[in-house]
Amino acid sequence: MNNDGMLVVLSGPSGSGKDTVLSEVYKTSDDLVQSISMTTRSPRDGEVDGVDYYFVSEEYFLNAIDDGRMLEYAKYGTNYYGTPKEPVDNWLRSGKTVILKIEVQGAENIKKLYSDCVSIFITPPSLSVLEKRLRLRGTEQEEDIVRRLNTACDELQKIKYYDYVVINDALVNAVEEVKSIILAEKLKVSRRKNIISEVTKNV
Amino acid sequence: MNNDGMLVVLSGPSGSGKDTVLSEVYKTSDDLVQSISMTTRSPRDGEVDGVDYYFVSEEYFLNAIDDGRMLEYAKYGTNYYGTPKEPVDNWLRSGKTVILKIEVQGAENIKKLYSDCVSIFITPPSLSVLEKRLRLRGTEQEEDIVRRLNTACDELQKIKYYDYVVINDALVNAVEEVKSIILAEKLKVSRRKNIISEVTKNV
Numbered sequence: 088m089n090n091d092g093m094l095v096v097l098s099g100p101s102g103s104g105k106d107t108v109l110s111e112v113y114k115t116s117d118d119l120v121q122s123i124s125m126t127t128r129s130p131r132d133g134e135v136d137g138v139d140y141y142f143v144s145e146e147y148f149l150n151a152i153d154d155g156r157m158l159e160y161a162k163y164g165t166n167y168y169g170t171p172k173e174p175v176d177n178w179l180r181s182g183k184t185v186i187l188k189i190e191v192q193g194a195e196n197i198k199k200l201y202s203d204c205v206s207i208f209i210t211p212p213s214l215s216v217l218e219k220r221l222r223l224r225g226t227e228q229e230e231d232i233v234r235r236l237n238t239a240c241d242e243l244q245k246i247k248y249y250d251y252v253v254i255n256d257a258l259v260n261a262v263e264e265v266k267s268i269i270l271a272e273k274l275k276v277s278r279r280k281n282i283i284s285e286v287t288k289n290v
Numbered sequence: 291m292n293n294d295g296m297l298v299v300l301s302g303p304s305g306s307g308k309d310t311v312l313s314e315v316y317k318t319s320d321d322l323v324q325s326i327s328m329t330t331r332s333p334r335d336g337e338v339d340g341v342d343y344y345f346v347s348e349e350y351f352l353n354a355i356d357d358g359r360m361l362e363y364a365k366y367g368t369n370y371y372g373t374p375k376e377p378v379d380n381w382l383r384s385g386k387t388v389i390l391k392i393e394v395q396g397a398e399n400i401k402k403l404y405s406d407c408v409s410i411f412i413t414p415p416s417l418s419v420l421e422k423r424l425r426l427r428g429t430e431q432e433e434d435i436v437r438r439l440n441t442a443c444d445e446l447q448k449i450k451y452y453d454y455v456v457i458n459d460a461l462v463n464a465v466e467e468v469k470s471i472i473l474a475e476k477l478k479v480s481r482r483k484n485i486i487s488e489v490t491k492n493v
Contacts, residue, residue, distance in 0.1 A: 208479070210489050211489070212489065213488075213489055213490075213491065214489070214490055240490060243486060243489055243490050244486060244490075246479060246485055246486050246489075247479060247486065249479055250478065250479060251474065251477045251478055251479060252477060252479050252482060252485050253477060254489070263473075264473065264474075264477055266470075267469075267470035267471075267473040267474045267477075268470075268474045268477060270466075270467065270470040270474075271454065271467075271470045271471045271473075271474035271475070272474070274454045274455060274456060274467055274470075274471060275453065275454055276411070276449060276450060276452055276453060276454060276455050279455060282449055282455050283446060283447060283449050283450065285416075286413050286414070286415065286416055286417070286446055286449075286457070287416075287417055287443060287446050287447075288416065
C-alpha cells in the first residue's frame with residue numbers, strides 16, 4: 088500500500104455549517120485526523136481550548152509566525168487564525184488523512200505547499216440562507232452580521248480555486264458528500280503508486 | 291445547475307466482478323443510465339439480448355463500424371465488442387450520468403473523444419483470486435482460462451491510464467467505492483460552471 092497520507096483542506100464562510108459537517112464526518116470515520124487551528128479570537132460559548140481551537144494571545148501567535156512554526160495563517164477581521172505545521176507533517180508521514188479546516192485566505196497558501204492536497208469548499212445554499220443562520224445564532228452584533236455577509240460574498244468568489252464544492256442545505260447530504268470526496272480521492276490511481284504490483288504479485 | 295451529463299468509463303478483466311458491482315450500483319441510484327454494448331460473441335447462460343449486450347452478427351457489427359455508428363470498438367479474442375454512439379450523446383446532452391462498461395482496449399479511445407470522462411478500473415485483489423473465480427464460474431475451457439489470465443495480466447498494466455482503481459474484494463465495499471467516485475466527481479468545481487452565481491444570486 089501507498090503509505091503517504093492525504094491532506095484535505097476544508098473552507099467555507101462563517102455560518103456555512105462546516106464545523107457541524109466536519110464533526111459528523113469524524114464520527115463515522117476512524118481514519119481521519121483533525122488538525123486544530125490556532126487563533127487569537129476569544130472562545131465562543133461552549134468552545135474548548137485544544138479541541139475547537141488553540142486559543143492564544145496575539146503575542147504568542149506572532150512569535151510562532153516568526154519562528155516558522157505556522158503552516159499558514161491569515162488575519163481575518165481583527166484576529167489571527169492559522170495552522171501549526173509540525174503535527175500535520177507528522178500525520179502525513181504516518182499515512183493519515185489530515186483535515187485542515189481553514190479560512191479561505193489560508194487555503195491558497197496550503198495549495199502552494201502541498202500540491203496534491205484535496206480542497207473542499209462548503210457553502211450555504213444562498214446568501215439569504217446564510218443571513219438567516221447568522222441571525223439565529225444570536226451571538227453576533229448587527230454590524231458583525233453585515234461584515235460577515237460581505238466577507239462571505241467575497242469568499243464565495245474563491246470557490247473556483249477549490250477542487251470540490253459542497254452545498255450545505257441538508258446536513259445529512261453534506262456529510263455524505265464530504266465522505267464520498269475523501270473516499271474517492273483515496274481511490275485515485277495517482278495516489279496508489281504501487282497498485283499494479285499489488286494486484287499482479289500473486290501470479 | 292450545470293446541465294451537462296457525465297460519462298463514466300468502467301473496465302476490468304473478465305472475472306473482476308464488474309458486472310455484479312455495476313448492477314448493485316444501478317439498484318441504488320435512479321440517476322444513472324447504463325450504456326449497452328454490442329458484441330459478436332455468443333450469449334452466456336442467462337444473458338439477455340438488449341439487456342446484457344446487443345448480440346449481433348459479425349457482418350452487422352462491421353457495417354456499424356463502416357457507417358461511423360460506433361463510439362468505440364475492440365476485437366477481444368475472436369469477438370468484437372463496442373458501443374453505439376448515438377444514445378450516449380443523447381443522454382449526455384440531457385444531463386444524465388452515463389456508464390460505459392467497456393473493454394480496456396476500448397477505454398483508451400473514449401478518453402480521446404471525451405476528455406472530461408471519468409474512468410474506473412475494477413480489479414480482483416490478485417491474479418490468483420481471479421484464477422479461482424474463473425474456475426468457479428465453470429463455463430470456461432482450460433485453454434480459455436489460461437488465455438483470460440494472460441489477458442488480465444496485460445490489462446492490469448493499463449490501470450495507470452485510468453483515473454480511479456477499485457479493488458473488488460468485498461462486493462459491498464466495491465459498490466460503495468464506485469458510488470462515491472461518481473458522487474464526488476459531480477461535486478467537482480470544474481463540472482459546476484455556474485456554482486458561484488447560484489450561491490450568490492439571492493443577495
